[in-house]
């Protein structure tokens with residue numbers, strides 16, 4: 001539609017939609033009339049720029065949770081550029097993990113694939129295009145499989161291949177921030193990219209390609225320079241979004257990449273699957289006021305402030321100063337807090353928090369006594385504890401193992417500390433499922449313990465991720481487990497004849513109802529991941545069972 005024609009009446013128009021500036025109107029009246037239709041297409045943001053962040057997205061109108069912000073297709077996607085030294089590798093056609101040694105091969109380039117008929121192999125927007133280049137190598141020289149087939153270099157190659165086939169997309173891609181100044185010659189990152197991507201592509205594929213180009217006079221890939229490849233790898237590392245469905249895929253989006261980081265993001269995004277070309281949909285997760293920046297999270301919500309900030313510094317080259325990072329208590333959760341050991345091995349009952357969490361050399365002070373710890377002391381202790389927790393978590397622990405870890409942790413860290421959070425989240429998924437702790441075997445005390453663990457976890461999760469942007473699966477699991485444990489307690493009392501006359505029973509049933517409804521809502525955008533799909537199914541089965549039970553027993557949940 002021309003921007004000089006009114007979208008409502010097709011007459012000449014002078015006014016523009018202030019939201020997207022893409023559609024024109026002859027009058028305010030016609031703009032109002034057209035809004036119902038335009039609302040779904042109107043981009044509610046503009047691109048701004050600040051000295052600290054660079055380019056960013058700024059809301060041009062107030063947004064409510066759930067409002068659509070942006071829908072777009074990626075410029076390019078491919079296997080997430082993880083270096084794989086052993087174990088499964090991604091199929092270049094669909095990125096699903098396969099065992100390279102045992103897999104069939106691509107008929108043209110010989111890369112291990114899930115199936116020679118995998119649709120992505122001949123799709124020119126997928127493996128099809130790169131396959132022509134990968135097929136130029138002399139395959140007689142196979143060394144180690146993981147060295148020979150390097151799927152971690154494919155996304156960079158796909159970016160390079162845009163230059164002839166989609167020059168506009170290529171130009172958009174090269175506009176993105178690469179932070180080359182911090183990844184220059186001599187840095188570990190530079191050496192890694194030089195070896196893993198540039199030398200690999202250049203030695204194996206670009207040399208035969210240049211020979212072929214000389215022979216045929218065709219210029220297939222004009223720019224394969226070292227500088228461009230380093231820039232592209234920087235662009236991928238800084239801007240690509242990871243799509244973890246049933247495969248490990250990374251994609252670059254033309255506008256979505258402009259979302260800045262915040263440890264309490266106000267947007268949530270989801271990806272369609274491969275048949276929709278991995279289209280991204282971004283929605284408001286929290287209320288966003290006109291003029292506020294639209295943010296996402298580049299790091300892990302269940303890491304403590306020190307780990308998140310370090311990760312962002314190392315991978316995205318900035319120091320986060322968001323509300324959560326600036327708050328020693330991490331939004332009142334005490335997610336990184338330690339128990340103060342006091343003096344003379346006599347704990348004082350206080351907790352240790354960083355004096356200034358934005359200072360990487362901060363001291364930690366006690367809320368009750370004079371004891372101070374250095375940041376190095378805290379890091380050492382927390383890392384030691386982390387290693388122990390990981391070790392237990394990875395060894396198919398029993399309820400008893402995890403209970404023992406939790407008891408040990410309580411000497412050193414706050415009950416909401418992220419190490420405790422991880423252990424408790426595993427525990428609530430073992431109570432009720434493990435021999436000795438099956439529903440009929442759990443004591444009333446254990447049931448009460450599980451229910452309060454669920455409530456504690458829920459409280460922390462909601463504070464850290466109020467928009468359910470990053471932790472919907474965690475939240476969904478907690479809500480479902482809380483409903484399950486409540487139901488076991490209710491049914492026990494019910495069988496003893498204590499029906500809803502007993503106030504506590506009705507309250508527990510109301511909590512179950514709330515948990516199931518909330519879990520459904522929290523997981524509404526989680527249908528494209530296998531874990532999300534499974535949990536969604538489980539929750540809808542549980543909800544059906546719950547409501548059948550309520551009906552059968554003629555219970556009025558709305559009673560006070």
Ligand SMILES: C[S@@+](CC[C@H](N)C(=O)[O-])C[C@H]1O[C@@H](n2cnc3c(N)ncnc32)[C@H](O)[C@@H]1O
Pocket residue numbers: 052053054055056176177179238239257258259260261262316317318319320321
């Ligand atoms: C995916 S890009 C976002 C677009 C980028 N601002 C630009 O101008 O192209 C990520 C980069 O943006 C900057 N950035 C994003 N969030 C930030 C934040 N909260 N504070 C400071 N810099 C941030 C960092 O330079 C980061 O490496």
